[in-house]
Amino acid sequence: MLSNMVVQVGLFFITLLVLTKPMGLWLSAVMHGECKFINKVGGPVERAIYRLIGTSPEGEMGWRQYAVAVMIFNVVGAIFIYFLQRWQLNLPLNPQQFPAVSVDSSINTAISFVTNTNWQGYAGEATMSYLTQMLGLTVQNFLSAATGIAVLFALIRGFARHTSKTIGNFWVDATRSTLYVLLPLSFLLAVALIGQGVIQNFDAYQEVTTINPTSYITKDAAGKDITQTTNTQTIAMGPVASQEAIKMLGTNGGGFFNANSAHPFENPTPLSNFLEMLAIFLIPAGLCFAFGKMVGDKRQGWTIFSAMFIIFIVMVAATLWAEQSGNPVLTANGADQTAVVTESGFALQSGGNMEGKETRFGIVSSALFATITTAASCGAVNAMHDSLTPIGGLVTMWQMQLGEVVFGGVGSGLYTMLIYAVLAVFIAGLMIGRTPEYLGKKIETYEMQMTALIILVTPLLVLIGTALAVSVADGVVGIANPGAHGFSEVLYALSSAANNNGSAFAGLSANTPFYNSLLAVAMFFGRFGIIIPVLAIAGSMAAKKRIPVSVGTMPTHGPLFVILLIGAVILVGALTYIPALALGPVVEQLQMLNI
Amino acid sequence: MQETLSGHSDTLSFKLALKALRPALMLFVILTIITGVIYPLVTTVVGQWWMPFQANGSLIEKGGIVVGSSFIGQNFTEAKYFWSRPSATGPYSYNAAASSGANQGPLNPALADAIKIRIAALREADTDNKLPIPVDLVTASASGLDPHISPAAAQYQLTRVAKARGLSAESIQQMIDNHTESRQLSILGEPRVNVLQLNLALDSMVQP
Numbered sequence: 001m002l003s004n005m006v007v008q009v010g011l012f013f014i015t016l017l018v019l020t021k022p023m024g025l026w027l028s029a030v031m032h033g034e035c036k037f038i039n040k041v042g043g044p045v046e047r048a049i050y051r052l053i054g055t056s057p058e059g060e061m062g063w064r065q066y067a068v069a070v071m072i073f074n075v076v077g078a079i080f081i082y083f084l085q086r087w088q089l090n091l092p093l094n095p096q097q098f099p100a101v102s103v104d105s106s107i108n109t110a111i112s113f114v115t116n117t118n119w120q121g122y123a124g125e126a127t128m129s130y131l132t133q134m135l136g137l138t139v140q141n142f143l144s145a146a147t148g149i150a151v152l153f154a155l156i157r158g159f160a161r162h163t164s165k166t167i168g169n170f171w172v173d174a175t176r177s178t179l180y181v182l183l184p185l186s187f188l189l190a191v192a193l194i195g196q197g198v199i200q201n202f203d204a205y206q207e208v209t210t211i212n213p214t215s216y217i218t219k220d221a222a223g224k225d226i227t228q229t230t231n232t233q234t235i236a237m238g239p240v241a242s243q244e245a246i247k248m249l250g251t252n253g254g255g256f257f258n259a260n261s262a263h264p265f266e267n268p269t270p271l272s273n274f275l276e277m278l279a280i281f282l283i284p285a286g287l288c289f290a291f292g293k294m295v296g297d298k299r300q301g302w303t304i305f306s307a308m309f310i311i312f313i314v315m316v317a318a319t320l321w322a323e324q325s326g327n328p329v330l331t332a333n334g335a336d337q338t339a340v341v342t343e344s345g346f347a348l349q350s351g352g353n354m355e356g357k358e359t360r361f362g363i364v365s366s367a368l369f370a371t372i373t374t375a376a377s378c379g380a381v382n383a384m385h386d387s388l389t390p391i392g393g394l395v396t397m398w399q400m401q402l403g404e405v406v407f408g409g410v411g412s413g414l415y416t417m418l419i420y421a422v423l424a425v426f427i428a429g430l431m432i433g434r435t436p437e438y439l440g441k442k443i444e445t446y447e448m449q450m451t452a453l454i455i456l457v458t459p460l461l462v463l464i465g466t467a468l469a470v471s472v473a474d475g476v477v478g479i480a481n482p483g484a485h486g487f488s489e490v491l492y493a494l495s496s497a498a499n500n501n502g503s504a505f506a507g508l509s510a511n512t513p514f515y516n517s518l519l520a521v522a523m524f525f526g527r528f529g530i531i532i533p534v535l536a537i538a539g540s541m542a543a544k545k546r547i548p549v550s551v552g553t554m555p556t557h558g559p560l561f562v563i564l565l566i567g568a569v570i571l572v573g574a575l576t577y578i579p580a581l582a583l584g585p586v587v588e589q590l591q592m593l594n595i
Numbered sequence: 596m597q598e599t600l601s602g603h604s605d606t607l608s609f610k611l612a613l614k615a616l617r618p619a620l621m622l623f624v625i626l627t628i629i630t631g632v633i634y635p636l637v638t639t640v641v642g643q644w645w646m647p648f649q650a651n652g653s654l655i656e657k658g659g660i661v662v663g664s665s666f667i668g669q670n671f672t673e674a675k676y677f678w679s680r681p682s683a684t685g686p687y688s689y690n691a692a693a694s695s696g697a698n699q700g701p702l703n704p705a706l707a708d709a710i711k712i713r714i715a716a717l718r719e720a721d722t723d724n725k726l727p728i729p730v731d732l733v734t735a736s737a738s739g740l741d742p743h744i745s746p747a748a749a750q751y752q753l754t755r756v757a758k759a760r761g762l763s764a765e766s767i768q769q770m771i772d773n774h775t776e777s778r779q780l781s782i783l784g785e786p787r788v789n790v791l792q793l794n795l796a797l798d799s800m801v802q803p
Contacts, residue, residue, distance in 0.1 A: 007782055053621040068611040072619040080623070125692055139631035143623075171618050178626055183634060190638045191645075197666050200642035200650045205692055208654070208661045211798065214670045216687035235652060235667055235691040241642060242635040259694035262737030264666035265652065270784025327701040330734070333710040336727035340747055347778075348729075349747035350785045355706065355734040356696045359680065359743035362785030366737075383737045384696035485700035507698030591702055 004347070005320060008364050012274070013313075016281055020305065023282055024289025030180035031153055031173065031290075033057070038180055049175055060166035063539025066154055067532050069170040070147060074114050074528075077143055081110040081136040085128070094129035095204035101127060108516035113137055115527035116144035116409055118247070118254030118379055118502040119519060121511035125236035125257045130202055137254055138243045142182050145250030145283075148411025149177040151531050152287060155415045158538030159439045160295045162546040167538045181283065182250060189245035189279055196275075197268035200241040205234050240265055248279035251409040253379030253502040261369070261382040262358055273365050273382060280378045284407035287414045295439050299557035304417055307565040308406045312375055315395050315406070319367040322391035324352040328595040339363075356387030367392065374399040377409030379502025386481070386489065386505040390592055393505070394585035397492050400499045402573040403458060409500060415534050417565075419454050421556065422447060422537070424568040428554055438556055440546040447540060450533040457529040459576045461498035461522045466491050466580065474514035480507030484591070488584035493519065498526035655795065663791050667691045668742040671794060674720055675759035677744070677752050679790045680731055681713055684739035697735035710734070721755035743787035746775050760797065770796055 029035040050056060061069065085101040088094055101109070105121055112119045113136070122128070128137070150173035157167045194200050213231040220226045240256045244266050247254060257263040267273050285305065292301020326337035330353070339351040350362030357366045366383040373380050374396040385396055399406060405417040422438055426448060429436030436443040469475030469490045479486040489505040496503055497519040504510070510519065547553075555561065642650035653665040663669055668679045670688040682688040683697035699706040713733040718724070732748040749771045757767045774793040777786050 004778070004782070011782060049622070049625055052625065053618040055618050064608075065611050065615070068608065069615045069619065072612060072615045073623065076619050076623045080627075123693065123695070125694065134635045135627065135631040138635060139627045142630040143626060146626075171622055174622065175626070178630065183630065187634065187638060191641055194638075194642040194646050194650050197649050197653050199652050200639050201652075202639065203651070206652060206654065206661065206664075208663050210669050211662060211794065212669070212671045212673055212676055214672070214687050214689070218686050230687065233663065233667070233669060233689065233691050235664055236694075237652060239635045239639055241650075242638040246630075257694050257738075259696065259738035259740070262696070263694045264664075264668075264738060264740055264742055268653075268666045270779040274783050326730070329701060329707050330710060330730055333707055334714045334728060335710055335730045335733050336747075337730045340729075346746075347786050348750065349731060349745035351730060353701065354731045355699065355701070356737050357734075358737050358741050359731055359745055359787045360741075360784050365784050381737070384698055386698040386700060387696065389701055480698060481700035481703045483700075483702065485702060488700075505698070505700075506696065507700070588700075588702060 005324075005364050009316060009320070009368055012277060012368060015278060016285055019278075019282060020285040021289050023286025024293065024301070027181060027283070027286050028290040028293045031176050033176075042179055045179065046175060050171070053171060055169065055171045057169060057172045060169050062165055063154070063167050063535045066167055066170050067535045070151065070531060070535070071528065073143075073170070073174065074147060077140055078110040078114040081113060081140060082106050084132050084136040085109060088129040088132045091129065091131050093131035093202060096129070098127060098129050104513040104516040105511055108520045111520045111523050112502065113140035113252070113254060114144055115500050115523045116148060116250070116252060116377060116412065117497060117500040117523045117527070118252045119497055119504070119523065120254055120502070121516055123258035124255055125238070130238055133243060133256060134239055138246060141243065141246040141250045141252040141254065142178050143174070145182055145246070145252065145410045146174045146177040148409055149181065149283075149287070150174050150411070151534060152411035152415045155418060155534055155538040156291050156294050158541035159441065161542045162544060164542040167535070167542050182246060185249050185282070186242070186245040189249060189275060190241040192275060193241045193244055193272055196272035197264070198241040198244055198272065199237060199265050200239055201237055202239060203237045205236050208233050208235060236265070244276075245279070247380060248276045248378065249283060251280055251284065251376045251378040253373065255380060261380045262384070267382055270360055270365055273361055273369065276380070277369055277372050280372050280376045280380070281407050283410045284376055284413045287411065291414060297557070300439065303557040303561055304414070304421065304565070307562045307569075308417065310562065311406045311566060311569065312371070315375065315399060316368060316371045319371045319392050319395045320364065322389040323367040324363045325389070326351065326353045327355065327389060328592060330355070332595060353387070353389050356384030358382065370396055371399070373503055374501060375404065375406035375408070377404040377412060377500050377502075379496065381503050384506060385492070385503055386507045390585045390589035393488055393492070394581060394589070396503070397488070397495055397585065398573065398577065398581065400495045400501045401462065401577045402569055404499050404501060405569055412500065412530075416454070416530065419451050419534065419537070420568050420572075421565055422451050423455065423572070424561070424564045425554065425556060426451070427568060428564055432554070434552055434554070437547060437553060440549070441541050441544045442547060447537050450537045453533045454530050455572055458498045458526050461526055462491070462494045463580060465494040465498065465518055465522050469494065469515070469518060472514075474512065478509040478512060478515055480509065484584055484587040488588065491580055491584050494522055497522040500527050655791070657795060662795065665789065665792065666742055668740050669791050671790065673759075674755055676794045676797070677749060677756060677788075677790050678732070680741050680744060681709070681733065681735045682739040682741075683735045689740060691740055694738045694740055696737045696739060699735075717751070721752075721758075724751065724754050726751050742789055742791060744790055746771070746786050746788055749775070749788040749793070756797070762800075766800075770800070
C-alpha cells in the first residue's frame with residue numbers, strides 16, 4: 001500500500017516537473033507574440049479580433065486603464081450569465097425543461113464563475129440547461145482564467161520593465177491567453193477525457209431499465225409515507241467533456257454535475273483523474289517558469305516554484321496520512337479499514353476513510369486530488385470534503401486560507417505569491433536594516449500599503465463573514481453536521497468563497513438567499529479586492545528605475561529566500577487563522593482522539 | 596508619475612470606463628462564440644465521430660434494451676446479486692439524475708448509526724459469514740453513483756451470492772476474477788470490481 005502510494009504521488013510530481021519548463025516557454029512565447037508558428041496560424045484571427053474591438057496590440061495601458069478594462073470585461077460577463085440563467089426556459093438546448101434559476105442563485109453563480117471561484121450552490125444536472133452550461137459557465141471558465149493570466153503578466157511586466165508608464169494591453173493579454181493557451185489545451189484534454197468515458201452529447205437524459213427494482217419511501221400528496229418501486233434509472237447527459245477540460249485547466253472547478261469530479265461521467269477512470277489533477281497544476285507551474293524567463297533570471301522562477309512545491313509536499317503527506325489512517329468511528333462499529341494486500345501485491349481494498357470517496361480512486365488518488373484542488377484555486381472535488389478526517393479538512397481549508405499560493409489559480413496563484421515575495425523581502429529588509437528591493441526595484445511605502453491591503457482583504461471577508469453566519473439564524477439553519485464540524489462547514493464556505501476556490505463542505509445548505517448573497521460578496525471582493533491593488537503595484541513598479549545589483553542586495557533566489565518566502569506565507573496564514581481553525585477541525589481532531 | 600498613480604479624479608475613471616466599454620463588449624461576444632459555441636460543438640463532433648460509444652455514456656444493451664451504463668452504478672438488493680456501495684442520492688439510491696454524497700462528518704452520530712444498520716443488514720443476509728466487513732461496502736460514495744466495489748467487498752459477498760444462486764463458490768470466484776480491474780497502467784487508482792457488469796454476467800451464466 002505504502003509503496004503504491006509513493007509511486008502514484010511520485011509519478012504525479014515527476015510529470016509536473018517535466019512539463020513545467022515546456023509549459024512556461026510556451027506561455028511566455030505566445031503571450032508576447034514570439035512564436036512564429038502561432039503568429040502564422042493565429043495572427044490573422046488575432047488581427048481580425050483587434051480590428052473588431054478597436055484596439056491595437058501596440059496600444060498599451062497604464063495600470064488604472066488596465067484595471068478598468070478588467071472590471072468592465074468581468075462585469076459584462078457577470079450580467080450575461082445572470083440573464084442566461086433567468087431566461088433559460090425560453091432558450092434552446094434545454095431538453096429537461098429546467099425553469100429559470102432563482103434571482104439570488106443566479107447572482108451568486110454569475111459572480112462565482114466570473115471570479116474563477118465556481119462555488120456552486122445549485123446541483124448542475126437538476127438546474128442548468130445545456131445552453132447555460134456551455135454558453136455561460138464554460139465561457140466564464142475560459143475568461144476568468146484568461147483574466148488571471150492577464151493580471152499576472154501585467155504584474156510581471158511591472159517587475160521586468162523600468163521607467164515605463166504602461167503594463168501591457170488587457171485585450172491582447174486576454175485574447176492571447178484564451179486562444180493560444182487555454183483553448184488548444186482544453187480541446188486536447190477534452191478529447192482525451194472522452195476516450196476515458198466522459199460524455200459529450202446534447203441528448204435528453206437517458207431512461208434505462210434496471211435489472212433489480214429499487215424500493216424507496218416517499219411522501220404522497222397527503223404527506224403520508226408510501227413505498228414506491230422503480231425499475232428505471234434516469235441517467236443525466238450533456239456536453240460534459242468540453243466543460244470538464246477547461247474546468248481543470250483554468251483552475252475553475254465548477255462541475256457539470258452536482259458531485260463534480262466524483263461523478264463517473266466527469267471523471268470515469270484513475271487515468272482521467274490523473275489527467276485532471278495534472279491539468280490543475282500545469283499552467284500555474286508553467287507560469288513560475290515564464291516569470292523567471294521574463295524577469296531575465298530563471299532562478300527567480302524556480303525559487304518561487306520550490307517554495308510552492310515544498311509546502312505542497314508537506315500538505316499532501318498530511319492528508320494522505322490522515323485519510324489512510326481512517327476514522328476510528330468506522331472501526332468501532334465493525335468496518336474493516338485496513339489496507340488489505342495479497343501476498344502477490346494485489347490490493348484487495350484501499351481501506352481508510354472511504355466515506356465520501358469513490359472506489360476507483362481509493363485513498364491515494366482522492367487525498368492527492370483534495371490537496372491539489374485546494375492548493376490551487378480549483379475547487380473541483382473527487383471526494384466529499386465534508387467527510388474528510390479532521391486533519392484532511394484542516395489541510396484543505398488552511399491551504400485556501402493561505403491565499404492559494406501553492407501553485408494556486410491560473411495567474412492568481414503566482415501574483416499573490418509574488419506579493420508574498422515582496423512581503424518577505426520587506427521583513428528581511430527590516431531585520432538587516434536595509435531598503436528592501438525585489439528584482440532590482442525598491443519596495444517603498446506605496447507598495448507596502450497595497451501589499452498590506454492584499455493580505456488583509458481575504459481574512460476580513462472570511463473571519464467577519466463566518467462570525468456573521470454563525471451568529472444569525474439564517475446562517476445557522478444551513479449547517480448539516482452537529483458540533484465543531486458544523487462550524488467548520490461555515491468557515492470552509494467563507495474560506496472557499498473569499499479565496500475563489502469553490503470547493504465546499506457540501507453538507508451546508510448554501511442555496512439560500514442568505515448564503516447566496518454573503519458568499520457572492522465574499523467572492524467579488526476576494527477577487528477584485530486583490531486584482532486592483534496587484535495592478536497598482538504593477539504600475540508603480542513599472543515606473544521605478546532599476547537599481548544595479550550591489551554587495552548590499554539581498555539575493556531573492558536560492559534556499560535562503562525559499563525559506564523566507566515559506567516563512568512569510570505560513571506566518572501570515574497561521575497568525576490569521578489558527579484561532580478560527582481551533583474552533584473547527586482542531587477541536588474535532590481532539591474529540592476523535594478520545595474514541 | 597506619482598501624480599497619475601494617486602492624483603486621479605472621478606471624471607478620469609469615467610472616461611476610462613467609457614473607452615473600455617466597446618472593446619469589452621466586442622471581445623466578450625467574440626470569445627463567447629469561440630469558447631462557448633465553436634469549442635463545445637467541435638468537441639462534440641470529434642467525440643461523436645471518433646468515440647461515439649464513450650461520448651454517449653458507455654451504455655450497456657441486453658436483448659435490445661438499454662440496462663445501464665458501465666460507469667453509473669445501480670442499486671441491488673436481492674441476495675443473488677452483488678450489492679453496490681451505499682448511495683446518498685435522493686429520493687432513492689443511485690438516482691443518476693441527482694448525484695450526491697452523504698456529506699456526513701467523521702464524528703456525526705448519524706454516520707455511526709448508518710454504519711451499524713448497513714453492517715447488520717450484511718450480516719443478516721449471510722449469517723455464517725465471519726469475514727471482516729470492507730469499509731467501502733458500508734460507506735456512502737462521493738457521487739452516490741459509484742459503479743465499483745473493492746475486490747474485498749466482492750469477496751465478502753461471494754458466499755451469499757453462491758448460496759442464492761445454488762452455484763459453487765469456485766464458479767462465482769471465477770466471475771469475480773473476470774470482472775476485477777487492476778490499477779490503471781499498474782499504478783493509478785485502485786483495483787475494483789464493476790458491480791453492474793458482474794451481475795449482468797451472473798444473470799447470463801448458463802445454469803448447471
